[in-house]
Amino acid sequence: xxxxxxxxxFAAIVDAYxxxxxxxxxxxxxxxxxxxxxxxxxxxxxxxARMLDGVLAxxxxxxxxxALVARLMAARPRPATPVPAGKPRSIFRELIxxxxxxxxxxxxxxxxxxxxxxxxxxxxxxxIAVLNGSQIAAASGESEADERLIALALADIDWPEEWIQ
Amino acid sequence: xxxxxxxxxxxxxARGDGQACAVLMQRHLxxxxxxxxRMMGNQADAEEVAQEVFLxxxxxxxxxxxxxxxxxxxxxxxxxxxxxxxxRRQRNTVDIDEMPDLVSGDPAPDQRLEADELAARVEAAxxxxxxxxxxxxxxxxxxxxxxxxxxxxxxxxxEAVESLLSRGRRQLRTLLATEKDGLLRSRETSA
Numbered sequence: 001x002x003x004x005x006x007x008x009x010f011a012a013i014v015d016a017y018x019x020x021x022x023x024x025x026x027x028x029x030x031x032x033x034x035x036x037x038x039x040x041x042x043x044x045x046x047x048x049a050r051m052l053d054g055v056l057a058x059x060x061x062x063x064x065x066x067a068l069v070a071r072l073m074a075a076r077p078r079p080a081t082p083v084p085a086g087k088p089r090s091i092f093r094e095l096i097x098x099x100x101x102x103x104x105x106x107x108x109x110x111x112x113x114x115x116x117x118x119x120x121x122x123x124x125x126x127x128i129a130v131l132n133g134s135q136i137a138a139a140s141g142e143s144e145a146d147e148r149l150i151a152l153a154l155a156d157i158d159w160p161e162e163w164i165q
Numbered sequence: 166x167x168x169x170x171x172x173x174x175x176x177x178x179a180r181g182d183g184q185a186c187a188v189l190m191q192r193h194l195x196x197x198x199x200x201x202x203r204m205m206g207n208q209a210d211a212e213e214v215a216q217e218v219f220l221x222x223x224x225x226x227x228x229x230x231x232x233x234x235x236x237x238x239x240x241x242x243x244x245x246x247x248x249x250x251x252x253r254r255q256r257n258t259v260d261i262d263e264m265p266d267l268v269s270g271d272p273a274p275d276q277r278l279e280a281d282e283l284a285a286r287v288e289a290a291x292x293x294x295x296x297x298x299x300x301x302x303x304x305x306x307x308x309x310x311x312x313x314x315x316x317x318x319x320x321x322x323x324e325a326v327e328s329l330l331s332r333g334r335r336q337l338r339t340l341l342a343t344e345k346d347g348l349l350r351s352r353e354t355s356a
Contacts, residue, residue, distance in 0.1 A: 016330035018306060025312050025323075052334060055344045056306065059291065060284040064190075064198045068212045072190060072219050077226060079181030 005031040010042050019050035172231035179226035190219065193237060196308065197244050203303035204248035206292040214251065218244045241308065242318045245300055252296050283344055290340040298333035301326055 005013075010032055017023040024032055036042045166184050169177070171192070177185030197218055201211035218240060229236075291299055297319065304315045305326065316326045 012327070012331070015334065016327045017312075018334070023305060023309065052338050052341070053306075055283070055341050056287060056337065058280065058283040058344075059203065059287040059307070060281075061199060062202065062208050064194050064215065065208075065212060068198075068216060069190060069194070071216060072194075072223075073183070073186060075220060075223060076183060076186040077178060077181045077223050 003031055005035060007035065007039060007041055007045075010035050010039075011045050014045050014049040018053045018056075019046050020053065171236035172229070175222070175226050175229045175236060176231070178223065179229070186223070189222070193240055194219065196237075197240055200241060200244050200303055200308050201248055203291060203307050204245070204296075204299060205251065206288055210251065214244055214247050217247055235314075238310070238314050238318065241304060241310065241314075245304065245318050249296055249300060256296075286344055287341065290337055293340060294333050294336055298329045298336070301329035302333045302337075305330055 005028060009028075013024050013028060013032055017025070021029055021033055032042075036046060166174075166177075166188050169185070169188070171189070174185045174189045174192075178189060194215060198208075198211050198215045201214040202208060205211050205214065221243060222240070291302070294302070300319060301315060304310045304318060305312065310318070312323050312326050316323045319326065319329075321329075
């Protein structure tokens with residue numbers, strides 16, 4: 001059985017929670033509805049609260065944008081990547097694999113040799129030269145603006161915090 | 166999948182089940198955007214908050230303990246706290262002149278308020294409430310959470326929630342007096 005509540009308490013309930021019994025405290029809802037059934041004063045208070053509820057219901061409502069849903073779906077967790085089922089290998093690859101189970105040593109050796117050859121070839125045609133100290137000074141001393149730029153680059157600058165993070 | 170509990174969906178999200186992610190968003194994203202909209206006062210910020218909430222779900226899904234808390238209430242708690250944090254940061258930077266103007270262009274008494282104009286006025290009035298009163302009204306009035314759930318989310322007593330709601334509604338009644346009278350008149354006219 002519901003305990004009774006006073007008109008004063010009823011007023012406090014509708015003042016805080018509005019006119020809809022669904023929003024009232026669950027343990028007082030029954031008593032408040034019972035008072036409402038017998039009290040004209042309670043009904044007047046309810047009408048007043050209902051008016052504000054009606055205005056508040058006009059607050060704008062927008063559904064989530066498609067872009068938001070798409071961003072969240074793109075960022076969702078992914079299942080752990082399963083180990084791919086082995087593709088049928090050619091007879092040649094099967095043979096290589098049988099001879100060198102850990103891979104042929106010819107492959108990294110070949111890559112290293114190719115890198116060396118490429119380095120030599122580029123070095124022979126490049127205009128890059130090794131300059132000594134005085135040549136650097138001569139080359140860079142031509143412009144004060146250049147010096148200022150270098151000094152600026154080497155200065156102890158207070159970087160904005162967000163750049164560091 | 167549509168009928169699965171939130172707990173089961175979160176477990177499936179942790180396993181990388183895309184359909185579970187979609188159902189969980191279908192079930193909760195709109196409500197979280199709505200809560201953030203009431204708190205932040207604009208859709209762009211509301212969607213940013215909602216995005217952050219769900220990214221936390223994606224990241225922490227495998228740590229979720231079924232039965233320990235209501236998933237929906239937990240989402241509301243995360244969203245409300247993110248909103249309050251943002252509002253605190255904004256309060257320190259926003260110029261008072263940039264606050265929404267509620268009183269400009271009061272409609273003539275016989276002028277019927279357009280729905281979008283009324284919506285904008287209600288939103289502006291909500292933005293004038295102190296943050297915790299606004300949070301209480303957003304959670305209790307708009308989201309339909311119980312006074313106990315609202316108290317848990319705001320980490321205050323039920324009595325404190327009731328006080329926040331009362332003060333908030335009283336201020337809204339004052340701020341929206343014109344709109345309330347307009348609504349009353351339109352009802353009398355249509356009766």
